[in-house]
Amino acid sequence: MPFASEQIQSVASQQLSKSDTIKLRNKHIGQACQLFYRSDPLKIVRGKGQYMFDEEGTRYLDCINNVAHVGHCHPEVVRAGALQMATISTNNRFLHDELVQCARTLTSKMPAPLSVCFFVNSGSEANDLALRLARNYTKRKDVITLDHAYHGHLQAVMEISPYKFNQPGGEQKPDYVHVAPCPDIYGGQFTDKLYPNADLGALYAQPIADICQRQLAKGHGIAAFIAESLQSCGGQILPPAGYFQAAYDAVHSTGGLCIADEVQVGFGRVGSHYWAFETQHVVPDIVAVAKPMGNGHPVGAVVTTPEIAQAFCDTGVAYFNTYGGNPVSCAIANAVMRVIDEEGLQQNAQQLGDYLMSECSQLKQEFDSVGDVRGMGLFVGIELVVDRESRTPDTKSARWVVNRMKQMHKVLVSSDGPNDNVIKLKPPMCFSHENADEFLLAFRECLTSLMQDQLQAAATVATSSSLATNGATAAETLANKTKMFERQDRLIKSV
Template identity: 55%
Template sequence: MCDKEQLSKKETIALRTKHIGPSCKLFFWSDPVKIIQAKGCYMYDEEGKRYLDCINNVCHVGHCHPHVVSAATKQMAVLNTNSRFLHDSLVLYAERLTATFPPKLNVCFFVNSGSEANDLAIRIAQAHTGNKDIITLDHAYHGHVISLIDISPYKFNHPGGEGQRDWVHVAPVPDSYRGKYTDKEYTTEELAEKYADDVKIFCEKANRQGGGVCAFFAESMQSCGGQIVYPPGYLRRVYKHVRAAGGVCVADEVQVGFGRVGSHLWAFQLQGDDIVPDIVTLGKPMGNGHPVSAVITTREIAESFGATGMEYFNTFGGNPVSAAIANAVMDVIENEKLMENATNVGNYLKEEFNKLKNKHVIIGDVRGHGMFLGVDLVKNRETREPATAEAAYVNKRLKEKFILLSNDGPYHNVLKFKSPLVFSVDDADELIQKLDEVLCEMEESENVIANIGKATQLTIGHAQSEMNGGANSIPLQV
């Protein structure tokens, strides 16, 4: 696995510090992992050490999948050019992709990233509705461009953010475990209704103030908010309120699409077969690490966008190589039955997480679908006080045991599982065994517990910075 001519880890860090912007973040900044090779669910560092990848929702069908690599190299050897030239691979892939959606979602715009897809979705929604105001969910993250920072509380409400714009309305995330309304007080149906009613209030406010409702913009399950699964019936109610107010409904599937939930190709389908967004955005998994993404919408909305008179083109979006890669990813999902694997292994892993919950009181909640799972760590199950420093410690120790996992949520206390879909039962057993070991050592070692107590003095921002990286990150004293 090692190449003697490659830079040492120290040299790589030095060059990165010298030439890469300090706001560009790394995982585990205080001791970053240098990866030189990867295959399937495994990543290898410069010393040949193997890490189990539980963090990578980019390499959706596995790192360096041979079928995807072959499709890329074969197409690149024949043609890659500006997307404004006519070629078959784009239209054939568009036909294949739209066939997986409800019939009315049959028009594609191809772009290069999830951020670009979400930015375009805003433009399309504005053109179609003639309105400006956008309703987003608290803790949401939709991308790194200016238009998306403006609708991402995960960014604008945190250090460096400029706060909430007057045309943005932040509805409570429908988190039944630690949200505004919880399962302690309400039934599932009541939770869906109460959270949807909050969106209705913002629809009324937007129309009353004159901006009008442009769009309700939400991930189909929220990732950065802590792996949140919405109560059944929530989107049905929300979509009704938004459309009645003159807006459109955008489903961000950048994190959760392409079969990650196992039972369905698209996560919005978890809310019911009759739930059909007006616009869907795709990203990360679409190209298995290659930059390709898309916006899917209706013919009516696409024509509204075209009626503005402004021509839309994207130099690289849907170019021949990108289209060939995206098509190959769909081949692998289908031929290797990865949705079935996501269901089977995801259910197994969820059961094992729940067994750990029965053993370790620090686990307050286990949630998710398929290979999109969250383990919510708490200091007290009754109060549900988040165990932020403990979650950072768990991830640090797992990395030392060659497991790559992350933590997120508004308190950064939720362990996030979002591996490539080729994750196996054996891989799940390795993760569970090592997580159990870490939780046991936390319970058994007075020194660890004492140091975690000191670490709780860190702010949430510092905990996030240590996980995501940055010059201002402060290592946990554990």
């Protein structure tokens, strides 16, 4: 606690071979369960800080694990969990200090009047409970969600997750769920290109106001508007300025509540603030938190106002969650929040985020395949496109980059968005300047290789066309090829 190296080695010696692990997974784990790099999966056996190690000891730089918020196997978090587990772990119907201290610390980081907590095990549970609180308080059922949103895997939250129900095999959207456009100013309904001088925040908020008014006219109203403060699965989306204020005003004016889903982006990840919703200068009625809260341990919470919490209590139906808020989970969450403060991880996120945004923006100037770079703190998205002018998504290249980063550079990234063409960075908060440079160097090499392939393809097409039409001399063809290869050489030297 942390454990001795001999203990760790003992565990490692009992591991199955990778082939046996794959066989057992194929036999006993549902094929619907997602697996990274399915054609050549990684077997990760150990983690430390921002690194993960496979069964052969190969080190991978983890740029995607926003769950291991303060770093894999952080010694203070391990110590806190092990000590509490060795003392007592029971349900939250008994008094224990870790629970109330966790609630006190969590609410101290929220704006007033968000001061009452309910503890759960996951982000899915947190969003499910947030919906229950809103529906109970408003006595309504209808919910507004955003296109491409993902709020969890429980039935109630799958119903408000277009990221899931819009897939070919997804279930039909219920009539009480209303989908507003994702506030994506690069590739969405209202873009900075098509509306260069418009108030994009107001444009994207108007459909939410329209839904509210239509529901009022029907005599139904809206129970809640739920949105990720920064949409992750939707492609690392940063809403335009003023968006949430206008949306919240529209919902509140018709008696609805506003839920902020901070499951992916909370606890200082955005750098400038502890919670991503604060960047838009709004105060939600309900906030759902989870993933980073436990650094990999299943713990989450819903934070709301005394009035909403009291209305839930007044139903007479007691809320009980066997494991939500147990002493071990709360001890771990308390340790995570201490580490964020003591190690200055929020400040680190801001400094590194500024650096990554600056360097990635430079890549945009050098490579036509980079259509957009957006981000905040250690939440960065790089959108790859076939054509800058049309902003046509380049899904194939994004997937190729993800695999090349892993295979050649031992850097783990992922792609997402409606067209799966956005390279995502959400690394552990202990990510360093050296790690950022390692990512940038590897990513530059991938972009250079893409450019080489495109130039060679263009050269082949040009040569074939020239031969077919006899419209170019052999000397001209040779000169064109020479220019292309000279450009390739310059790109290679830049890596």
